[in-house]
Amino acid sequence: MSEHGDKGHIVPYATLVIVWAALLTLTILTVAVSRIDLGILNIWAALGIACSKSVLVISFFMHMKYENRLFKLFLMIALITLATFIGFTFFDVMYR
Amino acid sequence: MNQTTSSPLQRGFWEATGGRRGIGAWIFSTDHKRIGLLYFYSTLLFFCVGALLGLALRLELFSPGADFFTPQQYNALFTLHGVVMIFLFIIPGIPAAFGNLVMPIQIGAEDVAFPRLNLLSWWLYAIGAILALTSLFTAGGAPDTGWTFYVPFSVRTTTNVSLATVAVFIIGFSGILTGLNFLVTIHRMRAPGMTWWRIPLFTWSLYATAWVQVLATPVLGITVLLIFAERIVGSGLFDPTRGGDPIMYQHLFWIYSHPAVYIMILPGMGVITDIIPVFARKPVFGYKAIAISSLAIAGAGSVVWAHHMTTSGMSDTAVLVFSLLTFLVAIPSAVKVFNWVATLYKGSISLDPPLLFALSFIFLFSIGGLTGLVLGAAATDVHVHDTYFVVGHFHFVMFGGTGFAYIAAMHYWLPKIYGRMYNRKAAVWGWALMTFGFIVLYMSMMIVGMEGMPRRYYDYLPKFTFWNQLSTIGSWILACGLIVIFVNIFRGLFRGKPAGDNPWGGASLEWQTSSPPPLENFDYEPEVTHGPYDFKRGCP
Numbered sequence: 001m002s003e004h005g006d007k008g009h010i011v012p013y014a015t016l017v018i019v020w021a022a023l024l025t026l027t028i029l030t031v032a033v034s035r036i037d038l039g040i041l042n043i044w045a046a047l048g049i050a051c052s053k054s055v056l057v058i059s060f061f062m063h064m065k066y067e068n069r070l071f072k073l074f075l076m077i078a079l080i081t082l083a084t085f086i087g088f089t090f091f092d093v094m095y096r
Numbered sequence: 097m098n099q100t101t102s103s104p105l106q107r108g109f110w111e112a113t114g115g116r117r118g119i120g121a122w123i124f125s126t127d128h129k130r131i132g133l134l135y136f137y138s139t140l141l142f143f144c145v146g147a148l149l150g151l152a153l154r155l156e157l158f159s160p161g162a163d164f165f166t167p168q169q170y171n172a173l174f175t176l177h178g179v180v181m182i183f184l185f186i187i188p189g190i191p192a193a194f195g196n197l198v199m200p201i202q203i204g205a206e207d208v209a210f211p212r213l214n215l216l217s218w219w220l221y222a223i224g225a226i227l228a229l230t231s232l233f234t235a236g237g238a239p240d241t242g243w244t245f246y247v248p249f250s251v252r253t254t255t256n257v258s259l260a261t262v263a264v265f266i267i268g269f270s271g272i273l274t275g276l277n278f279l280v281t282i283h284r285m286r287a288p289g290m291t292w293w294r295i296p297l298f299t300w301s302l303y304a305t306a307w308v309q310v311l312a313t314p315v316l317g318i319t320v321l322l323i324f325a326e327r328i329v330g331s332g333l334f335d336p337t338r339g340g341d342p343i344m345y346q347h348l349f350w351i352y353s354h355p356a357v358y359i360m361i362l363p364g365m366g367v368i369t370d371i372i373p374v375f376a377r378k379p380v381f382g383y384k385a386i387a388i389s390s391l392a393i394a395g396a397g398s399v400v401w402a403h404h405m406t407t408s409g410m411s412d413t414a415v416l417v418f419s420l421l422t423f424l425v426a427i428p429s430a431v432k433v434f435n436w437v438a439t440l441y442k443g444s445i446s447l448d449p450p451l452l453f454a455l456s457f458i459f460l461f462s463i464g465g466l467t468g469l470v471l472g473a474a475a476t477d478v479h480v481h482d483t484y485f486v487v488g489h490f491h492f493v494m495f496g497g498t499g500f501a502y503i504a505a506m507h508y509w510l511p512k513i514y515g516r517m518y519n520r521k522a523a524v525w526g527w528a529l530m531t532f533g534f535i536v537l538y539m540s541m542m543i544v545g546m547e548g549m550p551r552r553y554y555d556y557l558p559k560f561t562f563w564n565q566l567s568t569i570g571s572w573i574l575a576c577g578l579i580v581i582f583v584n585i586f587r588g589l590f591r592g593k594p595a596g597d598n599p600w601g602g603a604s605l606e607w608q609t610s611s612p613p614p615l616e617n618f619d620y621e622p623e624v625t626h627g628p629y630d631f632k633r634g635c636p
Contacts, residue, residue, distance in 0.1 A: 081311045088399055089347050095411035
């Protein structure tokens with residue numbers, strides 16, 4: 001918790017703008033990829049781009065990059081659980 | 097601790113009303129014990145409602161043909177029985193009621209980490225319960241979908257599914273907040289010396305449960321919101337003619353609702369694990385193995401959901417994978433059962449009521465667990481899917497497991513909270529009636545299911561009559577047992593003899609404070625120097 005309150009980390013504007021630009025670029029990429037027929041890879045491409053965007057938002061806008069390990073661990077548990085839920089559903093969707 | 101001449105209900109936290117009178121001292125209190133009792137009485141009320149609905153169902157099935165209800169009423173009855181029992185009784189029953197009552201004391205804390213959030217959890221539960229009951233009498237009347245709300249029927253039915261799903265959504269938030277509160281409490285609020293390997297195993301089970309509540313319950317919220325969206329705006333998410341996928345609904349529903357089975361059973365296992373060593377006068381066998389098995393059950397149990405969908409039309413690969421994964425859950429479950437039996441081995445056993453209920457739990461849960469493997473194996477599941485065998489199986493696990501653990505917890509911990517003791521002989525009679533009635537009721541269901549009787553049917557072929565009648569007679573015996581148990585325990589808690597601070601000779605922290613406990617649980621900050629089952633050092 002020490003990273004909060006009196007030792008709060010301030011992200012420079014330049015970093016925020018770069019992250020914002022990266023998010024916009026990835027959004028354009030999402031639309032572009034959806035117009036190319038890659039078969040089943042379309043889903044993985046969309047999920048991959050969405051994950052990258054999430055990492056950027058969580059790391060910089062939500063300051064997780066500057067938090068302590070316990071918070072990062074808890075977040076990873078939640079994200080891995082979500083990925084497992086989605087991933088295991090593909091045992092059905094991909095093989096029907 | 098000093099025993100004064102005043103009534104136990106005028107001492108300890110009972111007298112600390114926070115300046116409020118009457119019901120206000122309860123519904124606005126942030127004391128974890130008062131919130132625990134609010135949950136206890138709420139869940140007990142809904143258990144009684146659910147039990148009456150179950151008795152009504154069995155009465156209708158006593159003989160073939162129409163007896164007391166119309167088919168539509170029958171559909172509404174079993175839906176209501178399922179929704180009330182699962183969302184309003186079993187899921188919050190042990191973790192929210194006994195978790196709140198006991199867990200902070202077990203780890204030497206004054207309260208939970210977020211007392212106001214704790215109260216909000218109960219309020220959300222109460223609001224959700226009121227909405228669920230309101231759904232019965234408004235719009236199209238009582239939902240008739242079964243507690244699973246499967247599409248496409250739940251989208252098309254004219255009954256009031258919309259309000260019922262909103263109620264489930266709100267109740268889900270209550271569970272998430274309780275889980276979050278318990279996680280933070282167990283991490284941050286332990287007394288000095290209360291290391292991770294000195295935490296009582298009931299609290300360990302709540303810790304594992306809390307993770308499942310926090311991680312899996314949001315999926316339920318999303319799922320019921322999607323039904324709501326389908327019904328209100330017709331989004332077509334589950335409609336194949338519009339590019340949707342009805343099986344995806346089943347995935348979403350069971351991604352929550354199978355882990356929910358572990359939200360229901362893990363705290364029950366924790367209760368049993370705390371009771372057995374006390375009445376065997378022996379340290380628990382394999383403490384670390386039991387603690388880790390709780391986490392393993394929570395983890396493995398979260399990735400087996402599609403075994404409910406073997407006949408749904410999902411891919412054969414998924415059937416194979418989820419069937420295999422299901423078998424993995426049996427391993428940590430068996431670790432617990434073997435460790436309970438090993439704890440009893442060569443113990444100095446005292447057959448008091450809490451242990452009797454715990455022994456019934458082991459017996460009934462083992463039958464429920466092993467019949468679960470019949471359902472987990474895809475080849476056999478195809479034959480018994482949607483038959484009464486499934487109904488018998490999950491009642492063995494949920495009622496024989498969690499239900500018995502809930503009643504064991506009542507007999508074990510309520511004398512601590514109330515400071516008075518019930519009549520032990522009457523409790524033994526209640527236990528005997530309940531266990532016998534239970535076996536007659538649900539074993540008959542499993543047999544008639546193996547013979548091919550489908551579940552959720554209003555009527556049945558005459559060849560199933562004998563087992564159905566036996567099952568209904570079992571429900572009456574079980575109901576008699578429950579009446580004996582409840583009358584005896586509440587008579588004892590309000591009029592019984594003083595229980596003393598440590599009536600069972602327990603070594604964990606809740607037995608080291610007064611009965612009833614004071615407002616902030618201890619008159620001094622406890623310092624823990626031994627494990628929760630070290631009877632030589634922990635029990636003077």
